Amino acid sequence: MAAPTVVLLPVWGAGHLMPMIEAGKRLLATTGGGGRALSVTVLVMRPPTEQQASEVEGHIRRAEAEAAAAGLDVRFHRLPAVEPPTDHEGPVEFTSRAVELHVPHVRAAVSCLPSVAALVLDLFCTPLIDVARELAVPAYVYFTCNAAALSFFLRLPALLEEAAGEFAEMDGAADIPGLPPVPPLCLPTPVMERARPECAWYAYHGRRFADADGIVVNTAAELERGALSAIAAGRCTLGGPAPALYPIGPVISFPPPAEPPHDCVRWLEAQTPASVVFLCFGSGGFFTAPQAHEVARGLERSGHRFLWVLRGPPAAGSRQPTDADLAELLPEGFLERTRDRGLVWPTTAPQKEILARAAVGGFVTHCGWNSILESLWCGVPMAPWPLYAEQHLNAFALVAAAGAAVAMEVDRGRGNFVEAAELERAVRALMGGGEEGRRARERAAEMKAACRSAVEDGGSSAAALKRLSSDILCRQLPSSSLATP
Template sequence: MTMRKLNLVFTSTPGIGNLVPVVEFARLLTNRDRRFSATVLIITIPERPIVNSYIQTRGTALSVHDNDDVNFLHLPTVDPLSPDEYQSSLGYLCTLIEKHKPHVKHAIANLMATESGSDNAVSVRVAGLFVDMFCTSMIDVANELGIPSYLYFASPASFLGFLLYFPTLDAQLATEFVDSDTEFIVPKDSSITELKIPSFANPLPPLVLPTTALKRKQDGYMWYLYHGRRYLETKGMIVNTFQELEPYAIDSLRVTEMPPVYPIGPVLDLHGLAQWHPDRASQEKIMRWLDDQPPSSVVFLCFGSMGSLSEAQLREIAVGLERTGFRFLWSIREPSKGTIYLPGEYTNLEEILPEGFFHRTAKIGLVCGWVPQVTILAHQAVGGFVSHCGWNSILESLWFGVPMATWPVYAEQQMNAFQLVKEFGLAVEIRLDYREGSDVVLAEELEKGLQQLMDGDDEVRRKVKQMKEKSWTAMMEDGSSYKSLGSLIEELMANIGC
């Protein structure tokens, strides 16, 4: 007797912070219900070797584990984009993704042809296409092929609500905000100090909006509008969050004109970078150093896969760390060489940091390049996390019960920082509105934030411990996210008539 498998196809933005959550969600679905298999369509950017290293190693690991019915399918490359086709890194990514539409259609059509012509004991039917937050142009492909499309959103529900509301907010920004000499739009009237966004419980200061939303004349702004409108065309919006963390934002999305929302997180890669990073020796050195530190004594500073800071800012951080005397593990990345590249590694940090810094802090600190973040957050020596407030990092930190101090850099991280501090009480504030081009965070500011993080705010530490327990419970049988994933599976089956 032939057994029928239902194949779910996934498209992802080609970045670590986007691709990893998509792969882990595909694994979650296929492990929960063995009727499903998954095909992840891979868009390659040769200039991002660390992403390609993940793809190669993870793809190999998936192919040898019977429990993971997830396959990678590499799409043909497209012609390189010319500089006049984009203005920003987001514009580059969205344009590149859109140019892959013919290849995505061809790949899915081939999968569908296989299902009708299979003589194997297992037949396969394509049951749906999942697009991530910047892949909504692929909804056209799903419509052309007659398969349902779903949004997989790897950022918070609050930001999903912001993007859905952005076409409405655009009208307000067009009339009440004007250009300034900083590239950012600013309020015409100084009395406009807050914006009301339906997915946030509190009004937001304009300067915690993403940089993309404050650059109205750049292509990224138009892509925000485009994606926010297209989310409404999907059969459902799956969000990597959980009810106990974002009740207000999730409830704000449950209105009649919206597709159903399914909070199914936290979806995490708990094995992390250590498994596939090419520089294993450096990773092992870091873990040996942590093994020698007392419990909860180390503050960990890391600014994400796309985050880097100016040399002036790095020097201020060094001074602040030295003043506090706290043990520290500090990940430093060299700014990228261009729009399509990721930050790299410095070859000689002694030329950048204050003279004698490494000698004076040799017994209490370790400075390194890119790190196995999830492995570090899981280590008992780590007692605090100075974070760029990327959503994956927030979920990882809460999963392991590590309190955070906010230092946003890019994407929606300023909004995430605001939410953590002002709405959740789960983090200490260093800055909420920092971004590229901001005034330098002085050593005194960092020192104050670290004192509060490591020695001061017991209430934050208590709330983080509670949220750790809630995040674990959400994923257990009968937990909120477990039930929500079950509801999604029922919806998937209903939409294909099973």
Template sequence: MKRIAYFILTFALETEKIIRDQFVFPQPRPKMKEANQGACDRESRRTVLMYPAPGAGHLIPTVEFGRLLVSHGLAVIVVQRGLPAGNATAPASSLYGNGDASASPFLSFHYIPEPPLPHGVPEGDHVAKVFELTRASNPELRDFLRVTSPAALLLDFFCYSAADVAAEIGIPAYFFFLSCTASLAVLLHLPVIHGQNDVSMRDLGGELVHVPGVTPIPAHDLPAAFLDRSSLSYKHFLALSEQLCKSHGVIVNSCRSLEPRATDAVASGLCTPPGRTTPPLFCVGPLVQSAEVAEKQGEECLAWLDTQPKASVLFLCFGSMGRFSAEQIKEMAAGLEMSGQRFLWVVRSPPGGNEQPGEPELDVLLPNGFLDRTRDRGLVVTSWAPQREVLAHETVGGFVTHCGWNSVLEAVMAGVPMLGWPLYAEQRMNKVFLVEGMQLGVAMEPGPDGFVTAKEIEGKVTWLMSSDGGRELRERTLVAMREAREALSAGGDSTAALLQLVQRLVSRADAGDLLGGGIDVVESVVASIHEGRGRSSDVISSEPMDDSSAKEQLRVVGANLGSYNNGVSEVVGDSNDVKAQNTSSASIGEEGDAEGVVVNKTKASCWTRRVRIGNAPEERDANPSRVPALEASMRAYAENKGGTVVNPSLGTSFDTVEEAYEFYNLYSWEMGFGVRYAKSRLNVHRKKCMQEFVCACAVGMILGNKMRLTLSIGHL
């Protein structure tokens, strides 16, 4: 500890002396100006491609996140299917929304032609259709990726097949996951659930499905695509689960305060199937639509709300695809009238089969005289309302929602409690998370035929708007709102996660480089293997490897470290090397299986087992000719003028554990997380032979979770 104290006190002076005497210190980089100031041209920015699935529910959050990346110095191209011919790139300001929702020269759209639907897609399986059309678009996407050579490709989960295209070209692929973290946990765990059952989920009825960190889910509330294990859509989701684990990271539109258990479970690898790698997790939300241009109906809504008492209005809106039968619409009207509560209701035409329904005819759909009888306390609008602005209005006190994740987040950010009425996709599962997990809503309970009665609607609406239980629910929602806004503030969890992600994208760093250990140090074992100095015993491979193949196999190990894996990674030294040189080797391996890594638990022909006996010094004698790790790192920074000043690069080694700790602690100061000592291990002679460093990440993605880096000393 004396060395640590001395190091901290003298670091500034020593750094100044080394740099003054031997280097030309690079000038500070000028601060990036805002994109809309036109200070930087596109060539000066790293370009990121985002590839959403069709539909407003996918496009809107994608563009909002793209705007956020642009504000942090990146250029973003949103790739979409849709135009039958001509791959034209156009500014997003002319294509998105109804106005200036994305007005920036650094955010644009690129359209690729809509391919023909491949053969063999079942009629009526919309989910499989989207997956297959995306796969059929891969050749067009491949051509565009080769032309643009982006720093990264951010994929909607419907576009998972494009991850293979990115890997083929050498472009890091991330997933921008538009649902909640709990849904991600279920998707990662799907292969485990699949292996636990021999029948389809629909045959389990109300039996609870258990996923680490997630509220138990009745099987019938899982997404429809999960219910038939023989369906094409189900097989796509199994393949998607595998691709998530192979990705460079998953970006989730949520925050830890909203889903702490699910966030921790995903990040710590509890949801990942055995033998697969846990992807790095970036919780950057809640991201909601930043602006909507009020059309005539929108102006009418907001003007009417201005005349209502505070927190007195119930808002009913069910998304861009939410439609009810004519009978259910009449029942909803009856329930609202019976409740006596104020309401703003967006009514859409009933489903029209294969034809797109037109504007609803309210005189036909609603009960006779309903509009006249409720004129003083209700407003019915057709098809559309500016949902974000309505929810943010102080007179709105409740929200009946289809439980689409975008709508849930908008309600949370406005502090409005919810009545859940799920309709399709993952909305029934979201309802479980909303009601049982987050406890920010209650559910409308349909009958066995799925029909919700007027009595049920009256009871739940009255409870939400005028009971003590409803007021308690509103208070919990306001707390969630404040915590979510804090996560998005400077220094908040989501902001810190975003900054980590941007750092990776800007530097095109692979997984692990930001988390003290990373791939650079993992690669030090490659040099040891190649030169015959270090041999891992729980073996990466049983065959000799050259540098390139060894690096590829160890890449996944580094990704696991970079994602706060809850396993323990041990530095392994060869006993012969220790005897000969009396040194402490520094290399990293992983305990447990990982995707793409062959783990051999028996002695292989060219590897030796760990030896947990013997006596070795706790440090090696100082070598005057060896350049200390810190000095070597600063020299490299001065020469390259990029990256971090303190960088655990290839071949980094230390004389003592204390020196390693000092080095990683300084690296952590640059990157934004903390380092501390954790568990150690003694050999049979009561000499310390292993020491863990714990990176307790204070930057917010997974507070309290840890990534362990274990160093060995002498014999293991």
């Protein structure tokens, strides 16, 4: 008989797709016997653009090869394409409504599988919890963000009832269990205008998380004890029962280093240890000329070595950054003046490989959770520059709760603008010998050790993954087989 399959349903963004696939592979490896007690079936929704579709297919080919090499039973099933919504007001609404359109296709795909052990859903796929209930299949949410953001999602429906007006106009801080009092301007972007569909969708998903059989979180107990404890105690769900939590992170896949080495990596190998500040803003981060000029001035005045991955604004009709036109985006003479201590890279770069290099002493980041985990895994302290989604909350938690970053003032009212003087101050604090930077470096080193021990045999995340595997397998056994002989 074929092994029961765990069905994964990610959305198409690489920051959602790849961590969920990696988690599925780890789940199989945990079941023993080469993962033969379970298999994994990944349902693939076609992305809305051809460029994204091509990227997803590339990710799938690599994942198939890696799974085959490890002897793991991972299969991919491509769902029929749907006509995506065109009247949406933002990415959260677009993604959530696109998922709703896939419900009949997911129901049909799952119904055709001979033995389904569980359905694991991306955080934006909570309407599929109802399908799991119809089919009598356990449903788990795979939460790609951190426990701080999960606490916020679960708390949001009640928070919306408690706050009369816009969050930005609140008196005092927001109460997010497990975190220090959160300034209103540190709340996620989609909830800052309550009347917009983005806010309603965030609240919808937050309510539905509580309906799942469990929530798998890409974090480690040692990284976020406060938030995880608050969720488990029911403080985020107003005393109601909290779903079972499985903190299994950091879930990070590291591809083999490129051969020959990437030009950025070669440049770093020539630098002294911990001497370079690295600036990179994820797949969606880009700069206009005014902001790029501020960054350039701040870096130049900081006096520190830097590697800056600079992307330009999207082309008309696209949301993806373009390769940067350095002559258009940078101040005249900047490259010549900083040639001996800086490198500006105008297209994508291998972030994981870069963070792993000894020369990198600090990371100016947009605070996507995957980027934060990669930085902590390498023990690199950060200066947060959040841009959208839950990144402002991530930045707050990184500074106020984790302590692995130096604060940087970001003006949300001006499109998350950062002045040159503020960037200069933050880079000097991060890379210099002052107390703020020293504390951030110490905490980053501690969290590096915690991340690595968590995923080792006997570590907290390895134990949570085994508990998840056991819970899924136990649901497959008839009650008579569970009786004591």
